[in-house]
Amino acid sequence: xxTMTCKQLGGACNMEFxxxxxxxxxxxxxxxxxxxxxxxxxxxxxxxxxxQDLMQSPNGMQNWxxxxxxxxxxxxxxxx
Numbered sequence: 001x002x003t004m005t006c007k008q009l010g011g012a013c014n015m016e017f018x019x020x021x022x023x024x025x026x027x028x029x030x031x032x033x034x035x036x037x038x039x040x041x042x043x044x045x046x047x048x049x050x051x052q053d054l055m056q057s058p059n060g061m062q063n064w065x066x067x068x069x070x071x072x073x074x075x076x077x078x079x080x
Contacts, residue, residue, distance in 0.1 A: 002075040006032060009068065010051055012043035022072040026065075 001020055006013045009029040017028040036044035054060040 001078055002072060003078050004029075004072065004075070008071070010047060010064070012036075012041070012047040018078070022069045025072060026068075 001018050003016050003018045004025055006015045015032060017025055019025040019028055033044065054064055
């Protein structure tokens with residue numbers, strides 16, 4: 001199990017997510033983003049706009065995901 005924050009995943013806050021795989025981590029982050037979008041949270045909306053801008057680049061999102069996958073892989077396992 002590894003832990004990353006919303007900010008580490010491109011978001012706007014320090015909420016922590018723990019998951020066994022990067023795919024699980026991405027889903028937790030996505031669910032959190034949906035809730036923040038529904039609440040109209042301005043800092044998260046700004047972060048979402050930045051992600052949308054990144055998606056305009058042909059390889060932007062792919063490179064972003066690959067870098068986050070590597071960051072996840074390099075994190076220590078926090079299970080006892």
